[in-house]
Amino acid sequence: MKFTKTLLATTALTVAAGAATAQDMTVVSWGGAYSKSQLKAYHEPYSAKTGINIINDDSSAEAVAKLRAMNEAGNITWDLVDVEAADAIRLCDEGLAIEIDHDAMLAAAPDGTGASADFGSSIVSSCFIPQIVFSTTVGYRTDMVGAEAPTSICALFDLDKYPGKRSLNKRPLANVEWALLCDGVAKEDIYDVLATPEGQDRALAKLDTIKDQVVWWTAGADTPQLLADGEVVMGSTYNGRLFSAIAEQNQPIGMLWDAQMLDFDGWIVPAGLPEDRQKMVMDYLFFATDTQRLADQAAYISYGPARESSAPLVGNHADLGIAMAPHMPTDPANATNVFVTQYEFWADYRDDIDAKFQAWLAK
Amino acid sequence: MTDTSAHQPMIDATGVPLKKSLARSLRREKIRALLLVSPLLLFVLLTFIFPIGSMLFRSVENDIVSNVLPRTVVELQNWDAKSGELPDEAVFAAFVADFVVAVEEKNHTRLGSRLNYESSGMSSLFRKSGRKVAEWNPETDGPFKDKLIAADKNWGNVETWAIIQTHSGKFTNGYFLNAVDMQRTPNGIEMQPENKQILIKLFLRTVKMSLIITGMCILLGYPVAWILANLPNRSANMLMILVLLPFWTSLLVRTSAWKVMLQNQGVINDVLVWLGMVADDARLEIINNQFGTIVAMTHILLPFMILPMYSVMQTIPPSYLRAAKSLGATNWTAFWRVYFPQSVPGIGAGSILVFILAIGYYITPEIVGGTDGVFISNRIAYHISSSLNWGLAAALGAILLAVVLVLYWAYDKIVGIDNVKLG
Numbered sequence: 088m089k090f091t092k093t094l095l096a097t098t099a100l101t102v103a104a105g106a107a108t109a110q111d112m113t114v115v116s117w118g119g120a121y122s123k124s125q126l127k128a129y130h131e132p133y134s135a136k137t138g139i140n141i142i143n144d145d146s147s148a149e150a151v152a153k154l155r156a157m158n159e160a161g162n163i164t165w166d167l168v169d170v171e172a173a174d175a176i177r178l179c180d181e182g183l184a185i186e187i188d189h190d191a192m193l194a195a196a197p198d199g200t201g202a203s204a205d206f207g208s209s210i211v212s213s214c215f216i217p218q219i220v221f222s223t224t225v226g227y228r229t230d231m232v233g234a235e236a237p238t239s240i241c242a243l244f245d246l247d248k249y250p251g252k253r254s255l256n257k258r259p260l261a262n263v264e265w266a267l268l269c270d271g272v273a274k275e276d277i278y279d280v281l282a283t284p285e286g287q288d289r290a291l292a293k294l295d296t297i298k299d300q301v302v303w304w305t306a307g308a309d310t311p312q313l314l315a316d317g318e319v320v321m322g323s324t325y326n327g328r329l330f331s332a333i334a335e336q337n338q339p340i341g342m343l344w345d346a347q348m349l350d351f352d353g354w355i356v357p358a359g360l361p362e363d364r365q366k367m368v369m370d371y372l373f374f375a376t377d378t379q380r381l382a383d384q385a386a387y388i389s390y391g392p393a394r395e396s397s398a399p400l401v402g403n404h405a406d407l408g409i410a411m412a413p414h415m416p417t418d419p420a421n422a423t424n425v426f427v428t429q430y431e432f433w434a435d436y437r438d439d440i441d442a443k444f445q446a447w448l449a450k
Numbered sequence: 451m452t453d454t455s456a457h458q459p460m461i462d463a464t465g466v467p468l469k470k471s472l473a474r475s476l477r478r479e480k481i482r483a484l485l486l487v488s489p490l491l492l493f494v495l496l497t498f499i500f501p502i503g504s505m506l507f508r509s510v511e512n513d514i515v516s517n518v519l520p521r522t523v524v525e526l527q528n529w530d531a532k533s534g535e536l537p538d539e540a541v542f543a544a545f546v547a548d549f550v551v552a553v554e555e556k557n558h559t560r561l562g563s564r565l566n567y568e569s570s571g572m573s574s575l576f577r578k579s580g581r582k583v584a585e586w587n588p589e590t591d592g593p594f595k596d597k598l599i600a601a602d603k604n605w606g607n608v609e610t611w612a613i614i615q616t617h618s619g620k621f622t623n624g625y626f627l628n629a630v631d632m633q634r635t636p637n638g639i640e641m642q643p644e645n646k647q648i649l650i651k652l653f654l655r656t657v658k659m660s661l662i663i664t665g666m667c668i669l670l671g672y673p674v675a676w677i678l679a680n681l682p683n684r685s686a687n688m689l690m691i692l693v694l695l696p697f698w699t700s701l702l703v704r705t706s707a708w709k710v711m712l713q714n715q716g717v718i719n720d721v722l723v724w725l726g727m728v729a730d731d732a733r734l735e736i737i738n739n740q741f742g743t744i745v746a747m748t749h750i751l752l753p754f755m756i757l758p759m760y761s762v763m764q765t766i767p768p769s770y771l772r773a774a775k776s777l778g779a780t781n782w783t784a785f786w787r788v789y790f791p792q793s794v795p796g797i798g799a800g801s802i803l804v805f806i807l808a809i810g811y812y813i814t815p816e817i818v819g820g821t822d823g824v825f826i827s828n829r830i831a832y833h834i835s836s837s838l839n840w841g842l843a844a845a846l847g848a849i850l851l852a853v854v855l856v857l858y859w860a861y862d863k864i865v866g867i868d869n870v871k872l873g
Contacts, residue, residue, distance in 0.1 A: 152835040155838065155840075180560060180562065181563065181838065182559070284643075305816060316715050317715050431574050434574060434577075435570050435571050436570050438570070441832075443646055445648050445829070449651055
């Protein structure tokens with residue numbers, strides 16, 4: 088009797104919980120200031136409009152591996168995942184994300200331009216719904232670089248003029264491109280050179296000249312911290328991290344926009360979601376990736392909206408009140424010398440170059 | 451009396467031979483015991499052995515090629531890669547037929563990334579060709595040889611087909627070869643080019659540094675355990691808290707604390723500069739290298755050494771030492787000949803614990819290890835979460851497991867596992 092009662096009670100609870108989760112949506116993102124910007128610009132207005140409760144899961148760093156595991160277990164617990172463009176390509180290749188018909192599924196720009204034209208080249212994979220443009224660039228300690236602040240990316244390799252430690256990503260991306268650029272390779276030839284074993288050796292040889300002065304970072308927060316501690320003179324990181332160290336925390340840090348590596352971040356929808364959940368996610372995406380919403384996000388973080396039509400709508404920082412446009416990687420003044428990450432190239436050569444890079448690091 | 455019992459089996463009250471009834475009751479006992487442990491057994495099987503087994507199985511599994519390209523694999527068997535000639539039209543037709551199905555099922559990019567582990571460029575070749583081939587009709591649009599080569603010139607490359615042929619088996623030793631810096635090529639098994647050889651080096655470094663860390667833990671932990679075991683209970687408990695407190699603190703917090711201590715502008719360097727022991731422009735490099743990893747990991751793993759040592763030392767009666775001394779032994783002889791041998795089981799248990807934990811450590815080397823202080827697990831993590839090359843990750847994991855088992859076996863032979871005591 089008692090057992091039956093317990094059983095009934097638990098069943099009732101499960102049913103109630105099931106009913107509750109029907110109105111819940113799990114969104115996976117990077118956490119920190121970035122998740123906060125999404126919460127303010129997308130989640131809160133959407134919840135107010137529809138009553139759907141959005142649950143944040145800060146697991147984007149392990150998203151690719153976890154989605155693969157979920158897919159194999161046949162139990163997808165995430166509804167929407169924020170990933171870097173390179174990861175979106177991987178997930179699409181593995182069949183772990185659904186393909187998107189951007190024009191049919193997403194809002195058009197206010198002037199009627201279709202979504203795919205408005206997003207333009209930021210749609211790097213048919214599964215990818217772009218959200219922001221960010222860049223990997225270099226910050227430096229204004230009080231440690233001497234009288235003449237660096238203006239070129241090649242300051243990284245100039246130990247005579249700017250002695251001291253620098254911090255670089257422990258992955259080859261951006262490092263090898265900058266190395267070749269500063270070794271005299273023309274910008275448009277860099278990926279052709281990098282596709283050859285000799286070109287890869289050449290990039291590593293250039294990096295070799297500063298190797299004993301480099302602290303290698305693995306998390307985006309490392310470089311701002313190392314700069315703030317005075318551990319390094321200069322170092323690479325994401326532009327939003329530098330913005331918050333400079334503008335929000337008033338650290339004696341300056342930043343370079345020269346040869347910044349532009350990259351995209353955006354949404355993917357996991358493959359294998361039940362139909363009702365997928366429908367809910369698509370409804371959210373239609374709302375959260377329209378022109379106004381993308382522009383709103385820029386009030387909380389200095390990453391540029393991926394839609395062209397959003398750029399004129401970018402306003403001021405929500406707390407500091409400063410204009411955000413000049414801090415965007417896509418601002419014309421900042422974008423005079425830009426690399427756009429070559430996803431196709433990196434999808435092919437990432438493993439190969441990474442193996443060489445790690446072997447070189449271990450030497 | 452003894453004679454009869456030797457020839458005639460002893461019989462119990464019910465007339466059944468005693469041996470039989472004893473065996474039966476023992477069996478019943480065993481079944482009952484088995485039933486009692488069966489929930490745990492089932493739990494271990496389901497949550498431990500099965501998942502780990504299925505993960506490790508990926509290190510040899512390779513059915514993706516023959517599943518996605520079944521007809522091509524069969525046709526390719528008749529082709530000799532060494533001839534230097536492209537396969538004939540039959541192979542191309544079979545390939546297009548397979549590929550159209552694969553694109554429909556969206557398997558082709560997955561196969562592309564699998565083959566990209568063996569040869570860079572396969573991933574984009576499959577992705578790009580997928581878009582073009584999707585519109586072809588395998589029945590009517592042939593012949594395909596020139597058409598496919600026109601779609602992407604890499605299909606006119608003998609190497610491309612040789613790679614598909616080499617890796618078409620259902621099972622592969624390719625991942626294990628990769629894990630020891632070798633590779634499977636159309637020309638047989640070869641070493642990786644020298645500038646890509648890293649994994650053997652990492653394995654050796656992992657074992658070497660784990661041994662150093664274990665050694666450091668013994669040196670630092672032994673006196674602490676000795677003091678803990680020989681102090682009166684009240685003060686021993688106080689000291690015990692000092693051992694346990696870090697044990698309860700988050701691993702990340704402790705590792706980050708070491709970062710603050712050891713870095714260039716960190717506490718240790720600042721103090722040394724202030725004392726005038728090192729010059730301000732020649733601060734010590736004690737982080738982002740092997741030294742940093744050894745220091746941080748020794749600290750983090752120390753409780754795992756102290757606790758088993760302590761529990762063993764507690765059981766050694768102090769009267770033995772007094773007896774030795776009263777018989778004329780010096781302090782050192784009494785310690786070395788009487789006390790130390792009895793504490794060896796504690797050292798053994800602590801060493802096994804620390805060594806096995808150290809060999810699989812990941813987060814601490816990642817944070818304080820720089821480039822020459824990272825372990826093989828950091829590479830496994832990269833392949834699990836970034837490159838998605840789970841086959842290679844599984845092979846590396848299997849080798850690591852084998853190394854631990856071999857060392858465990860060696861330990862059993864040399865010291866004897868019965869001599870290990872956890873308390």
